[in-house]
Each structure stands twice: as structure tokens, then as C-alpha cells.
Amino acid sequence: MIAPSILSADFAHLASEANAVEGSDWLHVDVMDGHFVPNLTLGLPVVESLIKATDIPLDCHLMIDNPGRWAPSYAEAGAYNVTIHAEATDDPVAVARDIRAAGGKAGLSVKPNTPIEPYLEILRDFDTLLVMSVEPGFGGQSFIPSVLEKARIVRRLVDSGELRLVVEIDGGINSNTIEQAAEAGIDCFVAGSAVYNTADPGAAVRTLRRQAASVWAP
Numbered sequence: 001m002i003a004p005s006i007l008s009a010d011f012a013h014l015a016s017e018a019n020a021v022e023g024s025d026w027l028h029v030d031v032m033d034g035h036f037v038p039n040l041t042l043g044l045p046v047v048e049s050l051i052k053a054t055d056i057p058l059d060c061h062l063m064i065d066n067p068g069r070w071a072p073s074y075a076e077a078g079a080y081n082v083t084i085h086a087e088a089t090d091d092p093v094a095v096a097r098d099i100r101a102a103g104g105k106a107g108l109s110v111k112p113n114t115p116i117e118p119y120l121e122i123l124r125d126f127d128t129l130l131v132m133s134v135e136p137g138f139g140g141q142s143f144i145p146s147v148l149e150k151a152r153i154v155r156r157l158v159d160s161g162e163l164r165l166v167v168e169i170d171g172g173i174n175s176n177t178i179e180q181a182a183e184a185g186i187d188c189f190v191a192g193s194a195v196y197n198t199a200d201p202g203a204a205v206r207t208l209r210r211q212a213a214s215v216w217a218p
């Protein structure tokens with residue numbers, strides 16, 4: 001799956017920017033609060049409008065403190081997947097339960113330096129694991145390949161049937177990096193600048209999908 005990130009899109013034209021990547025699996029929406037990460041982006045009102053403007057399922061990546069307070073509202077609004085950060089809450093399982101009760105899929109994200117081992121047990125309460133391959137906060141940063149070890153660990157647990165979840169990666173994904181991520185067992189690729197900082201975002205999505213697919217089914 002390919003999930004273009006609108007962080008690199010034109011925020012004054014979000015509806016047409018979403019339409020430009022029609023056929024994408026998910027549309028990745030980065031919610032930043034200026035506290036959990038140094039950057040500030042958008043919140044629930046914009047997500048509500050975006051849901052009305054596109055048929056692409058929204059993948060909301062909440063880089064915010066106190067996610068328990070806000071995450072369920074995104075699911076209630078109709079976001080398909082709502083991902084919170086493991087580092088932002090003491091009780092990620094309770095938040096996942098609330099997201100699911102509000103009708104959404106629940107995702108857990110880990111920053112590049114956060115180990116995955118302490119979270120393996122609770123991943124059964126989630127639908128998505130989002131492995132950050134840059135420090136969250138900004139688009140256009142360089143891919144950190146060492147995080148792929150976390151993807152490999154979780155991929156093995158998914159393949160053996162111990163876990164059922166989408167393994168997603170976010171940060172620095174482009175034509176030079178997507179194949180190594182696919183080899184590590186990623187099945188959903190977020191890409192911001194590699195999609196929107198091009199003349200034809202739709203074509204960029206198709207190229208990335210072809211590259212990932214060539215690894216999965218050569």
C-alpha cells in the first residue's frame with residue numbers, strides 16, 4: 001500500500017491535492033501539536049473537511065501529547081486509521097480500545113530510537129504499526145535504515161500468525177529507499193516529498209507502488 005502524506009502538499013488546496021493521488025490506498029495526514037513535536041500542522045476541523053473532499057481512506061498520524069483526549073474524535077469523524085505515538089501515553093492499549101470503539105482502526109507509532117520489544121505484547125491490540133524512519137516533525141528528511149530491524153521483527157510475528165497488523169513506515173521513503181523497506185517486510189509506505197514535490201504526484205505514487213511490488217512479487 002502507498003500512503004501519500006499531505007504534509008508536503010499545498011495546504012491551501014487540500015481537496016485537489018488529495019484528488020491528485022486518487023487510487024492511493026491511504027491518504028496520510030500528519031497532525032502535529034507543537035509540543036510532542038516542534039512543528040504545528042492541522043487538527044480535527046481540517047480532517048473533517050478532508051473526509052468530505054476525498055474517497056481515499058484517511059490515515060491520521062497523531063504526533064501529539066495526551067492522545068487519549070483527541071484520538072477517538074478522529075475515528076468518530078470517519079478517519080479510517082488513527083495512529084498514536086507510544087512515547088506520548090502511559091496507556092496505549094486504552095487509547096486503542098477507544099479508537100476502535102469509535103469505529104476506527106488503531107495504530108501505534110514508534111520514533112526511530114524507541115525499541116519495539118517493550119511493545120510486542122500490546123501490538124495484538126492494534127491494527128497498524130507505524131515505524132518512524134525519521135525523527136517525527138518534518139518532511140523531506142533522510143531515511144534512517146537501522147529502523148528496519150524493528151520492521152523485520154514484527155514482520156516475522158505477522159508471518160507466523162502471532163500478530164495481525166499492517167506494518168507501515170514513515171519518513172524518507174522515495175525511489176532510492178522503498179525497495180529496502182519492502183525487503184524488510186513493510187506493507188504500507190508513507191511518502192510525502194517524494195510524491196508532492198514532483199510535477200505529477202499520481203505518477204509518483206504509481207512508480208513507488210511498482211517498485212515495492214517488484215520486491216514483494218518479483
Ligand code: DX5
Binds near residue numbers: 191
Ligand atoms: C514526519 C511525518 C511524515 C512526513 C514524511 O514527521 O510523519 O509523514 O510527511 O515526509 P517525507 O516522505 O518527505 O519524509
Ligand code: ZN
Binds near residue numbers: 005029190
Ligand atoms: Zn506521518
